[in-house]
Amino acid sequence: MHRERVLARGTYREHLRIEKILTQETTGGFVLLAATVLALVLANSPLADAYFGVRDAHLGFDIGDFHLDLSIGHWAADGLLAIFFFLAGLELKMEFVTGDLRSPGKALVPVVAAAGGVAVPAVIFTLINTFGPPGALGGWAIPAATDIAFALAVLALLGSHLPSAVRTFLLTLAIVDDLIAILIIAIFYTSDLRLGYLALSLIPIALYALLAHRAESLFKISYGAAWFLLLPLGVITWALFLNSGVHATIAGVVLAFTVPVRSRSKYGPDYSLAQTFEHRFRPLSSGIAVPVFAFFSAGVAVGGASGLLEAWESTVALGVIVGLVCGKILGIVGSTYLVTRLRHANLDPDIRWMDLVGMAALAGIGFTVSLLVSELSFAPSDPMHDHAKVGVLTASLVAAVLGAVILLPRNRRYREIARRESADADADGVPDVFSAEDPDQRP
Template identity: 55%
Template sequence: MSNPAPTRKPVLLSRGSWREVRRIGAILRKETVGGALLLFGAAVAMVWANSPWGDAYEALRGIRVGPEALHLNLTLGAWAADGLLAIFFFVAGLELKREFVAGDLRDIRRSAVPVVAALGGVMVPALLYLLITRGVDGAARGWAIPTATDIAFALAVLAVIGRFLPTALRTFLLTLAVVDDLVAIVIIALFYTETLAPVPLLGALVPLALFTVLVQRRVRSWWLLLPLAVATWALMHASGVHATVAGVLLGFAVPVLRDRKADDADDEDAPCLAEHFEHRFRPLSAGVAVPVFAFMSAGVALGGLDGVVSAYHDPVVLGVVAGLVAGKPIGIMTATWLMARFTHADLDENLAWVDMLGLSMLAGIGFTVSLLVGELAFGVGNDEHVKVAVLASSVIAALLAAVILRLRNRVYRRIHEIENADLDRDGVPDVYEADRPEKLGG
């Protein structure tokens, strides 16, 4: 009587497919440049706001442009937050849909880990913030500020300090941040919509539906799609729901699977429509939208040392810092550990829990969405302390993560060199072809 084959234990953060590895690498290169531009924009804003010409910076942010129709006579700061960030969330919607429909995360066993980790990284910071700010009048409105992870900033830091870290960690961080942003946009729609105008909201469904029909038919003509996207955004803005929600909905409408009839059937490597749009709009998002928003939002007059000290006597500031620096890693690590505990899974053999700790700390970089939620929660001009907290938290989280991940990067350098030595004639490392014995001479 033959013995039954041993049951293989599930693996957390296992190595993805070679196709996904290449795709994530391309995304990282673009987001790294975007993260550098983001930091540059934020630094310029901070220096300008605290210079003798700080009033000129505030005057620039307050310039109004746009038609009165549909409440579109907005300040430049509002255009950056409501308009440019819609592009950012459109790309986030494309990425999230692609991951769960056509990427490695279409397997629920792979997708469950970053999704649950993201939810843990949302709930624990929010609870920690509410605990610290309890009893402070009006502070509860800022509970969502420390719940988001900034994709561009976090990936830029990871690219600098962790060049040789496993792709599974990079994929995990990217997916975690995208899910984070999706949760953030749901929170914005549900909890930061003060007045709702149903007629424009219902009206937004018309251009959205037409956009969906056209992209499902694989139409790529910008002169058809762009007016519909702008109309959806404008009507969503007029409805009272934050206009960036339109970006996510438009991203979800784009198909991520190739249609053999509509797409180029002769070219197996031709990109699907989602990849086509992502290729076009990710540079615009990472290189323009997010850096300009950072420039328009990060400038805060500190008022010298006394101003900084007074900011850190504000419970809201302490709540944001604690939520991002401590709450994020606690929530993500706890959720991931619970997934391993209840599914009887182990981390991939090439990873260690200290890697997850460093990555979880890196997720404490809030920045873009945290600044946006701060403006929505307390209003432009009343969120100066929030900006100080978000900026300080992001720097602290980046430094703490850098200490751990830099040390781990040295360990993985040797593994990287071994894998590169295993390249065969098709250019694919043999480690990614373990399930194809004919490629390995088996």
Template identity: 55%
Template sequence: MDFADPGGDLVTDTDRRPALLRRGSWPETARVGDVLRQETVGGALLLAAAVAALVWANSPWADAYFRVRDAQVGPSSLHLHLPLGGWAADGLLAVFFFVAGLELKREFVAGDLRDPRRAAVPVAAAVGGVVTPAVLYALVTLGTPGAARGWAIPTATDIAFALAALAVIGRFLPAALRTFLLTLAVVDDLIAIVIIAVFYTAHLSPLPLLGALASLAVFAVLVQRRVRAWWLLLPLAVLTWALVHASGVHATVAGVLLGFAVPVVRGRGDGPGLAEHFEHRFRPLSAGVAVPLFAFASAGVAVGGAAGLGDALADPVALGVVAGLVVGKPAGIMAATWLVGRFTRAEPGEGLAWIDLFGLALLGGIGFTVSLLLGELAFGGASAADGHVKIAVLTGSLTATALAAVVLRARNRVHRRVHEAETRDLDHDGVPDVYQVEDR
């Protein structure tokens, strides 16, 4: 006899062991699907932008690329006379982190992270996926002068890049795995934000920071009152960003704080909550414009042929980054997930196996956007070490993608069967039948 567990999984009397990964409710699954579709498109644009930057930076017109990237614009009096590459890293990525802040708050208030039992697996996996590559990087670069500054580079997962790869190699991935990947990436973003704020703040100016907190407080009061007037909120957001930048804290942190200020729960009246409203407006801008332009500004590095590539990857810093992404990241994710399963006596889930989690863990080794940002923060955007880091991040991410493709492709037939069961809608009511088992 079959029955449905509280998480929506169909299990049998002979297998009542708890599942590490569960689908969740239909509304949550549908929302995750919408988010993943937008991020997949953004990932394709990100890849196209990165390839364009690499081709241009290694073409006879490479000087033009570097002149454009390094051209400085903006008012010096406001400490905003920055190169265009700096505007991409400090300005455009603030939009990306604003959307990440909205997603983080939604997950903690109304999503999977609200339930400690459901949050345990992705949170543990994200922590393991940060600690292990950092330790492995430190071991590989041990004794290399100045290398310790880059310990955080291989700790990030690029969800847009990972989903773009997933759209090609794992189109039938079950809902539980997709939800796990997205939730892990959300927690990963939170850890990255903390790392940037705590470890990559070179100096701190108290007055601009206090001004930023004041403007953030005004912004928070307005959004808590459900104010949506862009002409009022946007200047406050820009002011907060500018003051955080002037304070010495990396400006992207302002985006996260602004996202955290937006309420998730709906107020009185009809219509979506303000966080959902802002996410709907800004996610396409983040995925389709901000992140691809940052990739275009950051991924352009002169490889210099096979010899130049070999020299770059012979640098212990580059080797540490590649090892952290390709080996450390999946090892940390798998070890933490296995430990949670060991202590809770849980299995992966209906129709799933540990090899599926390994495939996702390999995808977690795709570190691109935040890894490139951390490389610039650690070594400076114009340094030789940063160039080697860029080559290492690209090499590690592509290697992780190829390995994930092998693993997930081998399970494609199983995933297709689970996907068909999860999308079957015999009564044509718009809700797959598997999510209505409890009602029958």
């Protein structure tokens, strides 16, 4: 009996798109790493007081009960990360509307894997902290998320020849579990909910959606100029979310879901508003927004070797480390295996389970959103606040090293396969292996 294949090789267009994203994220990952290292150095140097003073300095204003007076650190976490999540929402929508994952059968595996990759680390953290310090269980969602920028940057360095279906799997999984994490923030980390501001936000959201779909016909402007109209509405939506009690970054995801993915432009399918926004805002996100957030969030005063050891011995850091490093692998690979068994399916012959184990290890790089949840879980004066961040940084490093150990040998194998396939490319430049499986797809 013929068995369904999961994670089969995608179309050539999707292969090129993933290659482009990985190339862009590599540079952003290096900038993010540099910002993190600089923050740690400053936080543990004679300049620590100046560093924390800048982070905690306030900018902004209040108008009655409308609050826009935030510390610089909060501007980075609540404001700049909205750009990050806007791009995450765009990427997810493009995957499910025009990407290879528009097929429910193909989308099921990474979505279920993402859910498993969120649930198992949270359960592990909860079990470890059940008898931990009072309030420790408040950080149960810290190991839930995967950092897109770091994970894809490491993947770009380690897995340049891994099958595009596997790399799409990690990309989609990272986006989905970040969105699950932000929903967790909205549901479990929302305090003082103010429904009036949330209701008011529906007005700019509706206008944003209308203009995103009709700006070209209503105002005779190009996609490239549409952001002049949309950006003010986005800022207003963000400010209303901030004052509603719902974490402001969720505004980025909501607005992204209103952006049209299918092109109405005369210039062809590569000129949709979603792709235009992705092209324009990705450098801003990966080059400025996320690194600045990391700079102000990753700076933890560990207090030397003894302080670092004390943090590692805490149940909070231990729960984060075990959750991210072990829980991600168990949750992602276990969920994928369960789906294949229930659907009586097999992995594509080009892919091995060890490839998925390596990808799941990289998913343990839970940097950006994990740091964000750490800040929401514990007060800055609480020792568990710093312990959680030490756990995130440690787990991310261990996960990257573990992923390298697994994926480097796999990448060498696929490099040799790619070398043989390149000799079979047609005159149109599309390798025969893509043409044979989907002859109607062209770049």
